[in-house]
Amino acid sequence: MNSKTQLQSPIYTQHQVQVIVRSIIDSKDDNLFAEVMKVFEKPLIEELLLQERGNQTRVATRLGLNRGTLRKKLHAHGILKGA
Numbered sequence: 001m002n003s004k005t006q007l008q009s010p011i012y013t014q015h016q017v018q019v020i021v022r023s024i025i026d027s028k029d030d031n032l033f034a035e036v037m038k039v040f041e042k043p044l045i046e047e048l049l050l051q052e053r054g055n056q057t058r059v060a061t062r063l064g065l066n067r068g069t070l071r072k073k074l075h076a077h078g079i080l081k082g083a
Helices: 014-027 032-051 056-063 067-076
Strands: none
Touching: 014 032, 032 056, 032 067, 056 067
C-alpha cells in the first residue's frame, strides 16, 4: 500500500472527526455538506498549497479539481486576493 494512501499519524482520530460531524448534524437541519466543507476544505487547501509550494495546478490535481474551480475556492476562502 502506498504510504500516501494511509495517514501515518492522523491529525484527527476517527472519534474526533465523528464528534465534529455529529456536532454539525446536531446544529443544522439542512446544508450539512456545506457546513462540513467549511470546517475541512480551507485547511486542506492551505496545507496542500504549502506542500506544493503554491503550485495551484498540482494542488488542483491532488484535489481532483480543475484549476479554475480551485481558484474559485481560493477566492471564496480568502486565500487568494484580487483578480
